Amino acid sequence: EVQLVESGGGLVQPGGSLRLSCAASGFTFSNSYWMSWVRQAPGKGLEWVANMKQDASEKYYVDSVKGRFTITTDNAKNLVYLQMNSLRAEDTAVYYCARGSPPPGGLFDYWGQGALVTVSS
Amino acid sequence: SYVLTQPPSVSTAPGETATLTCAGNNLRYESVHWYQQKPGRAPLLVISYDSGRPSGIPERFSGSSSGNTATLTISSVEAGDEADYYCQVWNQSTDHWVFGGGTKVTVL
Numbered sequence: 001e002v003q004l005v006e007s008g009g010g011l012v013q014p015g016g017s018l019r020l021s022c023a024a025s026g027f028t029f030s031n032s033y034w035m036s037w038v039r040q041a042p043g044k045g046l047e048w049v050a051n052m053k054q055d056a057s058e059k060y061y062v063d064s065v066k067g068r069f070t071i072t073t074d075n076a077k078n079l080v081y082l083q084m085n086s087l088r089a090e091d092t093a094v095y096y097c098a099r100g101s102p103p104p105g106g107l108f109d110y111w112g113q114g115a116l117v118t119v120s121s
Numbered sequence: 122s123y124v125l126t127q128p129p130s131v132s133t134a135p136g137e138t139a140t141l142t143c144a145g146n147n148l149r150y151e152s153v154h155w156y157q158q159k160p161g162r163a164p165l166l167v168i169s170y171d172s173g174r175p176s177g178i179p180e181r182f183s184g185s186s187s188g189n190t191a192t193l194t195i196s197s198v199e200a201g202d203e204a205d206y207y208c209q210v211w212n213q214s215t216d217h218w219v220f221g222g223g224t225k226v227t228v229l
Binding site: 036038045046047048051060062063096100103104105106107108109111112113114 | 154164165175205210220
C-alpha cells in the first residue's frame with residue numbers, strides 16, 4: 001500500500017525558513033514516478049508548488065516560489081523534502097506531498113495527509 | 122500562465138446527475154485529471170487521462186473531453202459525493218502543473 005506521510009510543518013515568522021519532509025512507502029523510488037508538493041491556502045483551492053524526477057535531472061517550480069523553495073529527495077531513505085526560505089504570509093497553507101506520473105499526462109495518484117505551514121509574526 | 126476555469130458550485134438532488142465542467146485554451150491537447158476533496162481530507166484522484174477511472178472509484182463517476190472543455194459526470198448522486206472537485210492538467214507550453222479553481226458539489 002502506497003503511503004505518504006508529511007512532517008515538519010509549523011509556525012514561522014515572515015522571512016524565516018522551514019523544511020518539510022515526506023516519508024514514502026509501498027513503492028520503489030524510480031523515474032516512473034515524480035514526487036511533488038501541492039499546497040492549499042485556508043479556504044482556497046489547490047496549487048501545484050514543485051515537482052521533481054527521481055534522479056533529480058528535472059525539477060519544476062511554480063513561479064511564486066522559484067528561488068525560495070527547493071525540492072529534493074533522499075532515494076536511499078525514500079524521503080522527499082521541501083526546503084522553504086524567505087517565507088511570506090501568502091505561503092501559509094496546508095502542504096501535501098503527492099506521487100505523480102511524468103509528463104505528458106502528469107497526474108497525482110497518491111497524496112499525504114498534509115502539513116500545515118503558518119507564516120505569521 | 123495557463124488557466125483552467127470551473128464553475129464555483131453545482132447543486133444536485135440525490136439520485137440525479139451532476140455535470141461539472143473545466144474549460145481551458147486548447148484543452149483538447151492536454152490530458153485532464155479530476156480530484157475529489159472532502160473537508161479536512163487530502164484530494165482523491167477520481168478520473169485520470171480524461172476518462173479513466175482509478176481502481177476503487179465507482180462507475181457513477183465518468184469523464185470526457187471535447188474541444189476546450191472537459192466534463193466530470195456523477196450519476197445517481199449520493200450524499201457522500203458532496204465535496205470540492207478539481208480538474209488538473211500538465212501544460213506543455215509552460216512545463217507547469219495547473220489546477221482549476223474547483224467546484225463545490227452540494228447534494229440537496
